[in-house]
Amino acid sequence: xxxxxxxxxxxxxxxxxxxLGLRNLSSPATARLGNKLSMSGMSLAIIATLMVxxxxxxxxxxxxxxxxxxxxxxxxxxxxxxMPEMIALFNGCGGAASALVALSEFQLKGDLYGAGMxxxxxxxxxxxxxxxxxxxxxTFTGSIIAYAKLQGIISGQPITYxxxxxxxxxxxxxxxALSVMIYQDPTNITFFYLVIGLSLLLGVLSVIPIGGAxxxxxxxxxNSYSGVAVSMTGFALNNNALIIVGSLxxxxxIFLTMIMCEAMNRSLANVLFGAFGTVSExxxxxxxxxxxxxVKGYEIEDVxxxxxxxxSLIIVPGYGMAxxxxxxxxxxxxxxxxxxxxxxxxxxxxxxxxMPGHMNVLLAEADVSxxxxxxxxxxxxxxxxxxxxxxxxxxxxxxxxxxxxESSPIFGMPVLNVEEAQTVIVLKRSMNPGFAxxxxxxFLKDNTMMLFGDAKKSIxxxxxxxxx
Amino acid sequence: MDGSILIGLYxxxxxxxxxxxxxxKVPPTLHTPLMSGSNAISGIAxxxxxxxxxxxxxxxxxxxxxxxxxxxxxxxxxxxxxxxDRMLQMFKKKEKVTK
Numbered sequence: 001x002x003x004x005x006x007x008x009x010x011x012x013x014x015x016x017x018x019x020l021g022l023r024n025l026s027s028p029a030t031a032r033l034g035n036k037l038s039m040s041g042m043s044l045a046i047i048a049t050l051m052v053x054x055x056x057x058x059x060x061x062x063x064x065x066x067x068x069x070x071x072x073x074x075x076x077x078x079x080x081x082x083m084p085e086m087i088a089l090f091n092g093c094g095g096a097a098s099a100l101v102a103l104s105e106f107q108l109k110g111d112l113y114g115a116g117m118x119x120x121x122x123x124x125x126x127x128x129x130x131x132x133x134x135x136x137x138x139t140f141t142g143s144i145i146a147y148a149k150l151q152g153i154i155s156g157q158p159i160t161y162x163x164x165x166x167x168x169x170x171x172x173x174x175x176x177a178l179s180v181m182i183y184q185d186p187t188n189i190t191f192f193y194l195v196i197g198l199s200l201l202l203g204v205l206s207v208i209p210i211g212g213a214x215x216x217x218x219x220x221x222x223n224s225y226s227g228v229a230v231s232m233t234g235f236a237l238n239n240n241a242l243i244i245v246g247s248l249x250x251x252x253x254i255f256l257t258m259i260m261c262e263a264m265n266r267s268l269a270n271v272l273f274g275a276f277g278t279v280s281e282x283x284x285x286x287x288x289x290x291x292x293x294x295v296k297g298y299e300i301e302d303v304x305x306x307x308x309x310x311x312s313l314i315i316v317p318g319y320g321m322a323x324x325x326x327x328x329x330x331x332x333x334x335x336x337x338x339x340x341x342x343x344x345x346x347x348x349x350x351x352x353x354x355m356p357g358h359m360n361v362l363l364a365e366a367d368v369s370x371x372x373x374x375x376x377x378x379x380x381x382x383x384x385x386x387x388x389x390x391x392x393x394x395x396x397x398x399x400x401x402x403x404x405x406e407s408s409p410i411f412g413m414p415v416l417n418v419e420e421a422q423t424v425i426v427l428k429r430s431m432n433p434g435f436a437x438x439x440x441x442x443f444l445k446d447n448t449m450m451l452f453g454d455a456k457k458s459i460x461x462x463x464x465x466x467x468x
Numbered sequence: 469m470d471g472s473i474l475i476g477l478y479x480x481x482x483x484x485x486x487x488x489x490x491x492x493k494v495p496p497t498l499h500t501p502l503m504s505g506s507n508a509i510s511g512i513a514x515x516x517x518x519x520x521x522x523x524x525x526x527x528x529x530x531x532x533x534x535x536x537x538x539x540x541x542x543x544x545x546x547x548x549x550x551x552x553d554r555m556l557q558m559f560k561k562k563e564k565v566t567k
Contacts, residue, residue, distance in 0.1 A: 019486060019490060021509075022490040022491065022494075022502075022506075023490050023493070025490075025505065026490075026493040026494055026495065028497060028498060028556075028559040028561070029561070031498055031501060031556045031559065032556040032559075034505075035552050035556055038505060038508070038509055038549070042508075042509065042512065042514075042545060045515055046515070049515045049518045049519065050518060050522075052519065054523075055518070055519070056523075056524070056525055059522070059524055059534055060518055060535075060538055063521055063535045064538060064542050067538060067540070067541065067542020067543045067546065070539075070547070071546035071547030072546055074543075074551075075546070075547045075548075075551040075554065078551065083500060083555070086547075087500075087503055087504050087507055090504070090543065090548050091507050091544075093511075093541070094507065094510040094511050094513065094540070094548075096536075096540040097511065097513040097514065097517055097541035098513045098516075100520075100533055100534075100540065101513055101516035101517050103533055104530060104533045104534050104537060107529070107530050107533070108530065122473070124473050125473075219503070223503055223507055226510045227506070227510050230510050230513050231480060233513055233516055234476070235473070235476050240476065240479055241515060242513065242515060243480050245512040246510070247483040247484040248483055248484075248486075248506065248509065249487075249509060250487075251483075251484050251487035251488045252487060252491045252502060252503070252506040255492065256499060256502070259496075259499075348497075355499075356496070356500060356503060357496060357498060357499030357500035357503075360497040360498070360499075364555070364559045365558050367558075367560065369560065369561050369562035373497055375495070375496045375497075
């Protein structure tokens with residue numbers, strides 16, 4: 001039907017559409033169009049592939065119908081607060097797909113060439129096939145564990161045991177050794193399944209020691225892995241579309257991973273192997289070194305007075321806002337104050353929430369205009385000239401200890417300078433320390449007012465008091 | 469190393485640079501849609517999956533693997549694009565309210 005050249009030409013157009021799609025993501029005004037361009041690139045590539053002669057459609061149709069139902073249902077049903085989990089799961093599916101395609105290619109070529117497989121397809125193709133299976137498989141199980149941690153199915157605490165890294169290292173070595181043996185004897189299908197088994201295990205074991213608060217990094221990194229797996233599959237199948245897209249996704253995943261690590265002032269190695277979030281000696285020390293003093297709880301009326309006298313307000317959301325589903329109430333408060341002539345802005349720390357940009361999505365869902373959302377570096381100098389800062393369910397990202405206390409585990413992490421504002425109002429469920437288990441001296445400062453309780457209820461109370 | 473591999477490597481490296489350049493222009497506000505959008509395109513493995521499932525004529529282990537690959541890749545593509553679109557349609561700019 002179609003010549004290979006024509007199909008490759010179609011893939012080129014698809015690749016251009018993907019690139020244009022990414023370019024349109026540079027502004028919220030054009031982003032939706034970008035996604036549609038990317039979508040049409042994908043459709044084009046799929047249609048071209050389906051026109052390859054000699055394909056039987058039976059299994060394809062069944063597969064597409066099942067996949068569409070599951071994918072569409074999840075995409076429609078998922079809550080915006082659960083977006084990190086959802087993306088982790090979709091990403092796991094991508095990894096699994098790459099691994100399965102490589103596995104099928106391995107079987108096909110194995111049936112065709114038997115023991116002469118490597119010399120027929122070439123050592124490079126064989127290596128990329130194996131890599132695709134390994135990386136795709138561990139992306140699959142790693143993503144499932146990330147999902148389970150975020151969803152609370154398994155504990156968000158790091159799961160550690162002695163010799164953990166040694167065990168993981170052994171598994172990596174065993175996987176490599178078995179892969180070399182498959183390379184030498186491709187007819188040994190048992191070894192191939194062993195490699196798959198070990199990779200499944202490796203995905204699980206490498207994510208369980210990472211704390212729930214570090215999941216944004218893990219999801220970004222797994223995203224990058226799935227891209228690499230696709231590229232490797234592309235090399236093995238000699239398919240340029242897969243190679244290009246894989247490297248785009250790989251680059252995007254690594255980029256976000258690096259942003260997250262920088263925002264926490266930690267190395268990737270520290271995130272992956274540091275088991276951050278277990279209450280460490282450092283944290284205990286920081287608590288002991290704390291400035292002392294007691295936290296003053298305020299009543300809603302006190303907070304009202306402050307808000308009524310303010311002319312400028314910066315709202316700092318954290319994961320607590322998502323957990324309390326408070327974003328709509330927050331927007332209502334912001335709108336009311338804005339109508340009263342208060343300048344209202346939102347300051348978003350890069351690691352607020354459970355994935356990059358999580359807070360922005362929630363506030364957009366609540367109809368907050370995107371030009372009111374400011375990244376940390378764009379607003380950090382403005383706190384000193386601001387009347388009131390309202391911190392909603394954020395903790396470590398507003399902890400001044402990151403700037404002043406060298407023994408604090410988060411020392412050196414860039415934080416929002418909220419304490420420079422005239423008054424800081426902190427909405428918090430209780431005095432429990434945040435994910436990192438670190439005491440926050442912001443709560444003890446003289447210009448800080450603590451308002452304890454459920455964030456959503458507190459804000460709704462504020463709105464009804466202000467209006468009434 | 470034959471020519472097609474070398475061309476593949478050229479493409480891989482150049483796309484990596486192009487990708488990094490494009491992605492660094494995405495503002496932090498859109499990092500979640502960037503993630504889910506790039507995740508959706510990684511479902512491009514569906515091209516390989518379609519070939520794998522389409523080359524299988526009868527029900528056996530190869531056809532099951534091919535079909536599973538199509539299912540997983542379709543979930544990734546359909547779910548990924550739909551969820552990205554759902555998020556992006558929420559990003560709006562409002563008229564300023566001033567009194």
